[in-house]
Amino acid sequence: xxxxxxxxxxxxxxxxxxxxETALKIQTYFDSKHEDAPNRLFTVFGILGALLIGLGxxxxxxxxxxxxxxxxxxxxxxxxxxIGQGLVGYTILKKKSATWREASGTFLFFAVGSSIALISxxxxxxxxxxxxxLTWVVLVMPLIYLLKSHAVVILHLVFSxxxxxxxxYDGFGVAPWYxxxxxxxxxxxxxxxxxRQPQSNRVSxxxxxxxxxxxxxxxxxxxxHGEMGYVMYVILFGIFYNIGRLPxxxxxxxxxxxxxxxxxxxxxxxxxxxxxxxxxxFEWDAALFASHEFLxxxxxxxxxxxxxxxxxxKRLVQYINLFHYVFIIFVIVFFSGMGNNIxxxxxxxxxxxxxxxxxxxxxxxxxxxxxxxxxxxxxxxLIVSRFFDTDMSFAIRGxxxxxxxxxxxxxxxxxxxxxxxIVTPKL
Amino acid sequence: MKxxxxxxxxxxxxxxxxxxxxxxxxxxxxxxxxxxSYKFKTQPVDPxxxxxxxxxxxxxxxNSAVSKDTTWVNGSPIYIALAxxxxxxxxxKRFSRTAFEDSDYIQAKVDWYNKMNQTVHFSFPFTxxxxxxxxxxxxxxxxxxxxxxxxxxxxxALVYVFEGKAVLDNVFINDIPIADYVEK
Numbered sequence: 001x002x003x004x005x006x007x008x009x010x011x012x013x014x015x016x017x018x019x020x021e022t023a024l025k026i027q028t029y030f031d032s033k034h035e036d037a038p039n040r041l042f043t044v045f046g047i048l049g050a051l052l053i054g055l056g057x058x059x060x061x062x063x064x065x066x067x068x069x070x071x072x073x074x075x076x077x078x079x080x081x082x083i084g085q086g087l088v089g090y091t092i093l094k095k096k097s098a099t100w101r102e103a104s105g106t107f108l109f110f111a112v113g114s115s116i117a118l119i120s121x122x123x124x125x126x127x128x129x130x131x132x133x134l135t136w137v138v139l140v141m142p143l144i145y146l147l148k149s150h151a152v153v154i155l156h157l158v159f160s161x162x163x164x165x166x167x168x169y170d171g172f173g174v175a176p177w178y179x180x181x182x183x184x185x186x187x188x189x190x191x192x193x194x195x196r197q198p199q200s201n202r203v204s205x206x207x208x209x210x211x212x213x214x215x216x217x218x219x220x221x222x223x224x225h226g227e228m229g230y231v232m233y234v235i236l237f238g239i240f241y242n243i244g245r246l247p248x249x250x251x252x253x254x255x256x257x258x259x260x261x262x263x264x265x266x267x268x269x270x271x272x273x274x275x276x277x278x279x280x281x282f283e284w285d286a287a288l289f290a291s292h293e294f295l296x297x298x299x300x301x302x303x304x305x306x307x308x309x310x311x312x313x314k315r316l317v318q319y320i321n322l323f324h325y326v327f328i329i330f331v332i333v334f335f336s337g338m339g340n341n342i343x344x345x346x347x348x349x350x351x352x353x354x355x356x357x358x359x360x361x362x363x364x365x366x367x368x369x370x371x372x373x374x375x376x377x378x379x380x381x382l383i384v385s386r387f388f389d390t391d392m393s394f395a396i397r398g399x400x401x402x403x404x405x406x407x408x409x410x411x412x413x414x415x416x417x418x419x420x421x422i423v424t425p426k427l
Numbered sequence: 428m429k430x431x432x433x434x435x436x437x438x439x440x441x442x443x444x445x446x447x448x449x450x451x452x453x454x455x456x457x458x459x460x461x462x463x464s465y466k467f468k469t470q471p472v473d474p475x476x477x478x479x480x481x482x483x484x485x486x487x488x489x490n491s492a493v494s495k496d497t498t499w500v501n502g503s504p505i506y507i508a509l510a511x512x513x514x515x516x517x518x519x520k521r522f523s524r525t526a527f528e529d530s531d532y533i534q535a536k537v538d539w540y541n542k543m544n545q546t547v548h549f550s551f552p553f554t555x556x557x558x559x560x561x562x563x564x565x566x567x568x569x570x571x572x573x574x575x576x577x578x579x580x581x582x583x584a585l586v587y588v589f590e591g592k593a594v595l596d597n598v599f600i601n602d603i604p605i606a607d608y609v610e611k
Contacts, residue, residue: 064481074452081445085444088437092434092437117479120451122557124596143440
């Protein structure tokens with residue numbers, strides 16, 4: 001994967017734009033940067049190979065070779081496990097390369113799963129999928145620190161999320177509390193990785209995977225009082241947005257900063273949902289305030305506030321940027337909305353409108369088309385949503401649409417002109 | 428971390444990873460060798476598990492009992508003491524919220540309580556019988572075909588019972604193991 005610039009170097013030298021010496025320096029710089037590229041590619045293939053073999057073993061055993069005697073099947077259940085353990089042991093003892101660590105860890109991960117699955121199959125042990133996956137993940141998670149394997153961390157996160165979803169979303173009213181422990185177990189690894197190589201691609205993967213896992217799982221904790229989900233998710237997205245503005249993430253490109261993107265989009269989506277008057281039709285009862293959902297909301301709110309205070313002390317809060325603290329306003333509106341849902345609906349609509357306008361302003365200030373159009377999309381979504389629950393005449397609705405459409409053209413055109421004016425200054 | 432520590436933790440992990448499946452085998456084998464076998468009349472259907480493969484789900488004819496007690500909680504344990512009828516099939520001798528000491532029993536789970544009929548419905552912890560992927564659906568069909576012959580219900584599960592634990596050993600149609608019956 002060579003840089004485009006390095007391809008242009010001979011041409012630049014020929015036209016006397018840069019000297020041969022500079023070209024050589026640039027070339028050496030790029031070469032040093034890509035020195036470890038083949039190794040990394042080899043690691044990726046190693047992980048993919050181990051992943052496919054591991055999954056293949058599970059599928060082959062799931063076929064159920066019923067003409068094998070029980071003793072042979074039992075032996076087969078242990079075979080991949082022992083091979084996997086042998087490979088990991090060899091990797092640790094001989095201090096092998098990253099490729100070995102990743103591939104052997106991945107293989108052992110699936111070997112443990114296949115072993116438990118096959119024993120359950122041989123003895124017809126029925127079982128909750130969630131208990132099975134939890135046992136599996138717990139038996140493998142120390143490998144994260146023993147092997148320092150990124151692939152095992154990714155698998156750990158994916159399967160922990162799978163455990164929480166299969167337990168929490170099955171409708172039997174059980175919250176997957178162990179998920180919190182499984183998540184806490186990987187955090188020190190993630191933090192140390194953030195400190196050592198904040199700009200690496202591996203960290204970027206976790207910057208997306210970790211918040212995504214929490215977003216998917218938060219809903220599984222909503223059992224008796226589903227209505228608390230609205231407020232919990234808005235707080236969660238607020239927390240993510242503010243995490244994304246911490247110094248460790250703020251300078252990263254948007255595609256590396258899953259917290260800001262998910263936090264921002266999530267906030268807008270939740271508020272758009274709450275901008276419908278019908279959604280506010282909750283039935284409140286005193287039991288709510290004694291529920292674990294309410295307790296979790298308080299904990300999340302406290303985390304969100306603490307984070308905001310930290311950002312404020314570090315002077316990292318832009319007070320015009322409503323995304324930082326919209327969750328605080330929403331919580332107040334939510335609990336006061338118990339009595340007066342018309343007022344709550346109006347305020348939430350105003351909040352979405354403000355978020356859209358602020359985003360457009362940021363886009364215009366930074367001359368960033370992506371942000372500008374994101375702001376316009378927020379406004380459009382708000383207008384489209386209002387079409388569903390208002391009795392406006394078709395003519396007015398039509399005019400509004402035309403207005404927004406013209407707005408898209410005009411804002412983009414004006415910004416394009418401004419950008420051109422800056423890039424090509426007048427002589 | 429020093430290599431010695433890493434290796435020691437890894438060895439503990441290896442033992443734990445081997446212990447869990449080994450313990451599962453040991454527990455099941457104990458019931459199979461020391462337990463008493465019972466035949467439960469059943470109706471199989473064919474679902475699938477993403478990791479363990481295809482299995483037939485077994486609906487048992489014994490799935491409820493008359494109870495005047497209306498306080499059964501869904502999901503709570505119910506202990507079923509077993510007896511056999513004249514044809515050798517398992518029947519419910521009595522049931523209770525606590526384990527029995529004088530009889531073979533199984534710990535089942537309360538599904539729901541029917542106030543109209545005053546019956547408590549429960550499910551046994553041996554509802555899944557794993558089969559070769561090609562045979563699971565065939566087994567369901569074979570059971571339906573066997574139903575249409577002269578005998579009333581001739582499909583049963585052979586279950587070993589020991590100290591409240593139960594292990595499903597095999598499923599039979601007309602006294603032939605279901606996997607062999609399907610091949611016929």
